[in-house]
Amino acid sequence: MSARDPGLAFTDGALQFEAWSDKLWDPMGRDVVEAAVILPGEKVLDACCGTGAATIPAALAVGRNGSVDGVDLSTGLLRIAAANLSERGILNTTLTEADVTQWRGHRTFDAVLCSYSMFFFSDMEAGVEHLASMLRPGGRLVTSTWVEGALEPFAAKILEASIKERPRLAGVRPLANENMAKIASVEALTAWLSDRGLEHVSVSMHPLTLSVDADMAWNLVMGSGWRTLLPRDPEAIARVRRDFIASVGPRVQMNSDALIGIGSVPA
Numbered sequence: 001m002s003a004r005d006p007g008l009a010f011t012d013g014a015l016q017f018e019a020w021s022d023k024l025w026d027p028m029g030r031d032v033v034e035a036a037v038i039l040p041g042e043k044v045l046d047a048c049c050g051t052g053a054a055t056i057p058a059a060l061a062v063g064r065n066g067s068v069d070g071v072d073l074s075t076g077l078l079r080i081a082a083a084n085l086s087e088r089g090i091l092n093t094t095l096t097e098a099d100v101t102q103w104r105g106h107r108t109f110d111a112v113l114c115s116y117s118m119f120f121f122s123d124m125e126a127g128v129e130h131l132a133s134m135l136r137p138g139g140r141l142v143t144s145t146w147v148e149g150a151l152e153p154f155a156a157k158i159l160e161a162s163i164k165e166r167p168r169l170a171g172v173r174p175l176a177n178e179n180m181a182k183i184a185s186v187e188a189l190t191a192w193l194s195d196r197g198l199e200h201v202s203v204s205m206h207p208l209t210l211s212v213d214a215d216m217a218w219n220l221v222m223g224s225g226w227r228t229l230l231p232r233d234p235e236a237i238a239r240v241r242r243d244f245i246a247s248v249g250p251r252v253q254m255n256s257d258a259l260i261g262i263g264s265v266p267a
Helices: 006-012 014-019 021-036 055-062 075-087 124-133 154-165 175-182 186-195 214-222 225-229 234-248
Strands: 043-047 067-072 093-097 109-115 135-146 199-206 209-213 251-255 258-264
Touching: 006 014, 006 075, 006 225, 014 021, 014 075, 014 214, 021 055, 021 109, 021 135, 021 199, 021 258, 043 055, 055 067, 055 075, 055 093, 067 075, 075 093, 109 124, 124 135, 135 186, 154 214, 154 225, 154 234, 186 199, 186 258, 209 214, 214 225, 214 234, 214 251
Parallel strands: 043 067, 043 109, 067 093, 109 135
Antiparallel strands: 135 258, 199 258, 209 251
């Protein structure tokens, strides 16, 4: 028994994902772009771009003489990203539906961004090395991930509620969880990026605690990789929701601490 395909899950949950943009994804996307120190005229790849949390500020930073490629597996997220770009009149960005670990654009990039997503790669090491291979000499890779203990108490609670309906999930650790555990501290992410052949690696901590009500908590489940844990039957999903909401209560403080790592390929 394994968690289901994240690309399909994020398409099915695109609206719930977008509901979290103002509170979580957009501020974090801006932090990633700020860490990348993107300059006017540069070429940027936003790998696993979602609804454009980092794509939009990157497009604004590179200006009319620069360009941004946003690549994502999820049709639903890309549709929202396209609408968000259109609403702002942004014309220097191309969106592509593809597995970015297999995709290669027509150009080399000055910066590659990968926000809160590399842990979904079937081979995280090879996937990030592929992203780095699309950088020009001296180009920088900027990635973000969760600190150990982040997303609690929700991560444990949704797994517990899902196991009641899908008992074979008991004892199974999703690949994304295994990957996150490898890079869940400043020291671990620093070493991991260095092992990918990157130079001048630095990692910064970004603390964040959010007050979340029951409806937003369930939106986070339905609009994130946690959706892959849910059963298919609507009545069973309703029972998971009931048990999950009962376990977390009407309002809870969610640990949203994150890491942003940056490194450059040899010049």
